[in-house]
């Protein structure tokens with residue numbers, strides 16, 4: 017099995033397990049796996065400190081392919097199980113692989129609470145807008161009216177926006193990336209890994225079998241620059257092949273609008289400047305609501321703020337209890353407050 | 362005025378029931394009486410009985426809260442069949458409890474509360490105090506509210522605050538009536554209201570006023586004394602099942618030298634375990650109130666995977682939610698302890714009442730072949746050692762273990778001989794280390810359990826999950842023969858635990874006509890019933906099971922030595938079904954489904970009824986086929 021690791025310098029190879037990868041050829045999951053392996057290799061954390069936890073779905077097979085500790089659990093519950101792992105041993109780097117169905121449908125409740133608690137977990141949400149493993153039913157992120165095996169007349173469920181969900185839950189680190197842009201993904205994952213708290217990353221992932229080209233607008237090389245907006249901290253919100261389009265707050269409605277630089281006297285200084293560190297979620301929420309046809313799709317880190325993590329607070333309470341109640345004395349605890357003695361007759 | 366000399370009467374045991382509106386503080390009164398009684402040195406057993414509504418409308422039948430205590434100069438095991446004394450703080454309390462009071466028993470009523478409005482709410486056409494219907498009891502009519510208010514005149518509290526002290530007045534009177542010491546309660550009041558010296562004074566005054574009322578007035582002519590019980594020597598405290606459960610798991614954590622993580626979602630009657638454990642963070646105990654029972658089980662299982670003691674607790678409806686996670690623990694072969702404090706069901710059922718009907722759910726309420734050990738404490742105090750036992754089995758056999766308590770055990774209390782911690786056996790745990798030859802599903806030859814390699818150990822990185830495992834390597838494997846082998850291995854591992862648990866022991870003769878088989882919190886009632894029946898000359902023995910899966914290895918042989926097997930249980934016959942299936946015996950159930958524990962009499966009667974039927978049948982058979 018596993019050879020001894022802990023060598024300080026690791027590379028992608030060290031994170032490849034001995035199991036055959038069984039995703040469909042062409043599936044976006046391969047890119048996510050490979051980028052993750054590479055990023056971990058660069059992080060300088062010993063291999064035995066990584067734990068990958070997943071629920072159920074195609075994406076949730078990921079732990080088997082990572083040469084780390086791994087736990088492939090049950091549908092939707094990975095965030096809870098990962099919370100137990102991190103709470104018990106805050107020294108581990110705990111990652112969750114989940115799908116749009118796994119994380120947002122059956123596991124929506126756990127995801128919500130994990131985000132609000134700010135457990136120091138890295139959550140990769142593989143969003144393919146479909147159920148892959150169960151062969152093509154609609155998911156909570158499928159577009160309204162989508163025809164699938166379980167919705168021959170089209171879905172009547174309004175789709176959920178994973179990022180809005182995350183902001184609603186007070187997530188401290190939220191990002192979006194795309195399976196086809198491995199460089200961008202690597203940068204985002206690295207930042208997520210370094211974040212102290214729950215890092216939530218939506219990854220647009222192509223399911224070639226049941227929902228091919230679901231994100232074509234963003235992934236297609238041709239349209240990518242027109243339809244995608246790459247967020248960079250401290251930089252104005254500019255996009256377009258000619259880098260001449262931007263987002264500003266409309267002076268009339270105070271809502272975002274797309275403008276063209278140079279037209280109607282619009283200059284770069286009019287544009288919104290991206291700030292990941294805003295405490296208030298309003299701005300990030302606004303960004304996350306932007307989508308075609310009226311807006312480009314923002315890609316990148318939407319929000320990154322500092323807040324004490326759940327696991328550190330849990331440990332702090334222990335320290336506090338030790339200070340207030342003193343060192344644990346089990347016999348004293350068993351005795352309680354009111355005792356009496358029965359002497360032998 | 363000279364204090365009249367009062368008569369004092371010796372009693373061997375007394376059962377008192379305090380009953381009043383949920384706002385009257387009856388649980389508190391009962392608990393204080395219990396503590397005083399425990400410290401006085403009687404043996405005792407209690408039965409709190411409270412409504413599911415937090416505050417039903419004042420004076421209504423639904424809002425009646427009761428607390429029963431049985432205390433004695435001898436060894437007792439149940440809260441008592443029928444009260445000898447009933448304290449009824451209002452008409453609704455009288456109405457719902459009077460039927461249980463023994464004939465000629467002492468009845469104390471707070472006459473102040475017997476006003477038209479309350480009588481109507483309780484459904485009384487006439488005032489029972491006046492219409493003669495209470496004549497057959499030794500009835501003391503006391504205007505407790507008025508007496509209390511008089512005693513507290515001038516303490517500078519509002520009328521409402523003064524009235525809220527009346528339960529202490531009643532308690533004081535009971536202290537006098539049964540010759541209990543007041544010191545503990547006086548101290549308790551001081552501690553409880555330490556932020557408000559006026560309340561301390563008022564409540565203490567009320568308590569003393571009640572006491573001296575009994576001593577000085579003419580109304581009550583005699584009082585009672587119950588001698589200390591001859592308990593085994595040692596240091597004692599009073600303990601409820603939920604407290605003992607929580608302490609047992611803390612102790613197990615110390616014995617295993619491993620932190621405990623308890624994740625739970627509030628549910629009656631299990632919540633007190635969460636409350637208790639969350640106080641003990643200085644023992645390294647982590648407690649998490651999860652978003653639901655599924656998450657709680659998941660958090661606990663994540664802890665187990667990481668090498669900690671993962672514990673989760675709930676009641677029946679929550680157990681249903683946890684079943685998928687428990688099954689993952691079965692497949693991943695991880696130690697996880699699940700506490701189920703059973704309550705009335707199905708569904709939300711009777712949240713505050715007791716039942717024993719989750720046995721089959723515990724054994725079979727998961728998809729596929731999913732064996733796991735199920736154990737059940739028999740008394741409140743025994744929850745302590747069974748908690749340690751749950752952890753011992755879980756870590757030794759790498760398996761989830763179900764700890765079946767129930768609402769009665771959870772809330773009732775008894776004197777508990779405090780164990781000497783030094784004498785408790787350590788729990789040995791071995792984790793493979795870097796460099797050990799390691800395969801995640803390699804098995805220990807004796808226990809069949811797999812190694813517990815924990816994340817953070819270099820070189821032992823491995824992946825497990827809910828998909829079927831290849832034997833030894835633990836890799837995902839869909840091979841049909843492997844699956845069958847693994848199903849057998851998992852089953853054999855659990856079955857083998859029978860060799861590691863104490864054999865069942867018999868109460869009564871080693872063989873005979875009738876054997877009662879019991880489990881869980883019915884132990885006290887069954888044991889007392891057996892003693893009573895044996896005194897009446899009935900050939901009856903009993904065996905009480907603390908291990909429900911696997912059964913003790915000598916159980917089949919014990920069953921074979923008796924003609925008739927009867928199983929008293931608070932369900933329609935779940936253990937009965939298991940015994941019939943496993944041992945092919947004609948076991949019959951003595952069933953009760955009223956949200957209340959068995960009385961001794963119900964079991965005695967049940968035995969007579971079922972055995973009589975058998976005699977009649979035999980007689981009929983003989984008549985049909987004369988030899």
Ligand SMILES: Cc1ncc(C[n+]2csc(CCOP(=O)(O)OP(=O)(O)O)c2C)c(N)n1
Pocket residue numbers: 072073074075076091114115116117118119142144146147148149150155
């Ligand atoms: C309790 C439970 N319900 C249903 C399933 C079946 N199931 C397996 S995966 C899945 C959906 C997965 O979809 P998604 O999370 O989008 O992952 P993908 O396969 O697309 O990566 C479902 C419904 C299950 N395994 N467990």
Ligand code: SF4
Pocket residue numbers: 038039040042043044045074075144148149222223224225226
């Ligand atoms: S079904 Fe879709 S998501 Fe699943 S492996 Fe195949 S391509 Fe990937």
